[in-house]
Amino acid sequence: MPRNRLYTYLLFFTLSGWLWLGWNVADQSVHGETPTVCLFKAITGLPCPSCGATRAILLLLHGNFRDSMMMNPLGIILLLGLIILLLWLIADMLRRSDSFYRSYRKTENMLAHNYRLSVPLVFLVLSNWIWNIVKGL
Amino acid sequence: MDQSKVDLFMMTYSKYFEGHHLMAIRDQLLKLDDSKMIQIQSVNMKDPTMVLIVSIIGGHFGIDRFIIGDTGVGVAKLLTCGGLGIWTIVDWFMIMGRTRQVNMERIQMYMH
Numbered sequence: 001m002p003r004n005r006l007y008t009y010l011l012f013f014t015l016s017g018w019l020w021l022g023w024n025v026a027d028q029s030v031h032g033e034t035p036t037v038c039l040f041k042a043i044t045g046l047p048c049p050s051c052g053a054t055r056a057i058l059l060l061l062h063g064n065f066r067d068s069m070m071m072n073p074l075g076i077i078l079l080l081g082l083i084i085l086l087l088w089l090i091a092d093m094l095r096r097s098d099s100f101y102r103s104y105r106k107t108e109n110m111l112a113h114n115y116r117l118s119v120p121l122v123f124l125v126l127s128n129w130i131w132n133i134v135k136g137l
Numbered sequence: 138m139d140q141s142k143v144d145l146f147m148m149t150y151s152k153y154f155e156g157h158h159l160m161a162i163r164d165q166l167l168k169l170d171d172s173k174m175i176q177i178q179s180v181n182m183k184d185p186t187m188v189l190i191v192s193i194i195g196g197h198f199g200i201d202r203f204i205i206g207d208t209g210v211g212v213a214k215l216l217t218c219g220g221l222g223i224w225t226i227v228d229w230f231m232i233m234g235r236t237r238q239v240n241m242e243r244i245q246m247y248m249h
Contacts, residue, residue, distance in 0.1 A: 001207055001235075009210070013220050020221055037222045040197045048197065050218045074216055081216075108209040125215065 003101045007089060014085045021082070024054055025061065049129040052137040053078050072137070074128065138169045146177070153182050153240045162241075165248045176247050182240045185233040192232045196225045201232050205239045 001009075020037075040048040056075025059068040068075055092100045111118050143166045151159060166177070183205050192201035199214030219225035 001210065006210075010213075013213070013217070013224060016221060016223065017217070038197075038218045039222045039225055040218070048218055050216050053216075053218070078216060104209050108207075111208045111212070112206065 003098050006101065006104065007093065010085060011089050011093075014082060014089065017078075017082050018086070021054070021057060024058060047129075047132040047135075047137040049125050049132065050074050050078070051132055052135075055137075072128070072132065138166055138171055138174060140167065142171075142174065143167055146174075150182070152185065153237065154244075155234070155237045155241065158237075158241055162244070162248075169248065173247065177244065180243050180247060182243060183236050185236040188236045189229070189233050192225075192228055196228050196232070197222075201228060205232075205236050207235070207239075 036042060036051075038048055038051055040046070041051055050072070052072035053075045056068045056071040056073075057079050059071055060075060060079065088100045092098065111121075143163060146166065147159065147163055154162060169177075188201055188204060191204055195201065196214070197219040199211035199219070202208070202211035202214060214220055214224055214228075217224075220227075
């Protein structure tokens with residue numbers, strides 16, 4: 001994927017991620033429950049691998065680390081990703097450099113060709129999905 | 138390369154590329170050596186229609202992006218409920234164009 005298109009895509013979705021999170025933080029103080037945007041869950045009723053991530057981040061923001069991990073361990077990864085992506089992308093755009101793009105391509109190549117790395121990751125996501133279904137998120 | 142061979146190739150694969158790339162590909166193929174034909178035909182190209190069907194069914198998990206080789210974006214889609222559901226829908230409209238672009242990039246590697 002070309003650099004500029006990737007940066008536009010990722011910046012747009014990082015910002016919408018932050019907006020979604022901010023809205024949930026503000027909204028939760030009123031209702032105490034998060035709405036779902038998950039297409040898969042809306043159609044099948046089953047949670048997807050990342051369902052519960054917003055709730056996990058909200059628990060984390062309330063300092064409830066253990067409950068957050070039990071809700072969905074992806075929450076903490078996604079929160080870190082949101083922070084790092086936003087800062088890195090903006091820094092890259094301001095300095096007109098492509099350090100993020102180079103690391104992105106390197107990681108992509110590694111994931112696509114190094115099966116010792118990608119197969120365990122696939123299993124992790126799958127087991128997290130099964131755990132989500134068992135938990136009934 | 139032989140004109141009839143090139144025309145047969147173009148007929149078979151015309152829907153795999155953007156319309157405005159077709160003439161350029163044809164010109165380049167005509168200039169190529171015959172021995173390159175086997176390499177060109179063995180390039181792993183994806184059918185845009187097939188990828189669109191995958192995108193409608195499994196786009197929520199980023200499977201469409203994994204198939205065409207955009208692994209990084211695929212992981213991002215997988216881990217964020219398909220980009221909060223927005224990206225899934227955006228990709229229903231973008232994925233065919235992106236597939237044609239990827240096919241063009243792949244065939245370009247063998248044409249020089």
